[in-house]
Amino acid sequence: MISLNVNGERRKVDAAPDMPLLWVLRDHLGLNDIRFGCGQSLCGACTVLVDGAPMRACSTPVGEVAGRKITTQQGLDGPVGKALKAAWIELDVAQCGYCQGGQLLSAAALLRQTPRPSDADIDTAMTGNLCRCGTYGRIRAAIHLAARRLGGAS
Template sequence: MVKLSINGTVKELDVDPDMPLLWAIRDHLDLTGTKFGCGQALCGACTVHLDGQPIRSCQTRVGDVGDGKITTIEGASGKVAEAVQAAWRELDVVQCGYCQSGQIMSAIGLLSSTPKPTDADIDSAMEGNICRCGTYQRIRAAIHDAANRLG
């Protein structure tokens, strides 16, 4: 039995502690906003927050989470999350949308630690998030827009 604190609620799961966190989130908790992309922590589609920091859930074992607090795209809230989501909508960032939950979670992580990021900060923070549609310019613009909204 593994206990996970996810989106503000503690859940007990009867899963192997070696199971990737992604599968616990999607298959056992039915939170399907977090996506499977590559399974090797290379694309960022599976990005969630662990204690406020973006991590790749496909390579994080549930047994390694411990007492950490997990936030998925479904649980993203607060001023930064709202600013990012509003900017994403208004700048029409999404094309196919598959990578966007991971992109948004990485952007929230960046703006939570760096409220006024430079282009270099954005490129560095978003480097591991791949968008097969190539919306990188819109993503960067939305992050700047969200930073401006936060003041």
């Protein structure tokens, strides 16, 4: 049994330590807000936060994150999470929505580390989160809007 802290809740799973975290979250814990994209850590659809840092769940063995704090889109809350979700809705960021969980989690990690990000900060932080619909301009604008609402002068 592997003990996980997912979205603030302690969970135990009977999984091999080398099983990808993505499949443990989806198949063992029923958290379907994490998406499978490429399976090679290239697209960012499977991004979760581990101890506040973005991590690709498709290539992270569950044994490596035992006991660490894992956050999925469902667990994204607090001022940063609320500001981002509100900005995403207000600016109609999502089209198909497939990548948005990973986008939001990467954006949350950025704003927690850099409250007033520049365009270059956003581009760097969001690299590796691909959007098939090409909403990158709206993603950047939503991050700036959330930063302003949180008190940053972005």
